[in-house]
Amino acid sequence: MPAVRIAKGIERGRPVTIVVDGQPVAAHEGETLAAALAAAGRTVLRHSPRAGTARGAFCLMGVCQECLVRVDGRLRQACRVGVADGQVVECRGSL
Structure with a gap:
């Protein structure tokens, strides 16, 4: 996706x-x-640990945990975190 x-x-x-x-x-x-x-254009944020299927933002209000990523070393929901200059985000693989 562009x-x-x-x-x-x-x-x-x-x-x-x-x-x-x-x-x-x-x-x-x-x-x-x-x-x-x-x-x-980053719609896949992680892969499920059990099935390995792609996961991304779903509810966009912090209920579902589908957008879970590592932000500056901590697991966070991407829909509940504001961006900050220099922020380091890890999406690869399952968490």
């Missing part, structure tokens, strides 16, 4: 860069990590 960003008519927070699986990803302050990853 990256998608709304650029016109929307006021955004200041641009920041997060590091996702070792790669820089552009984001904006005020976005959730799940929104920033989706806008960058």
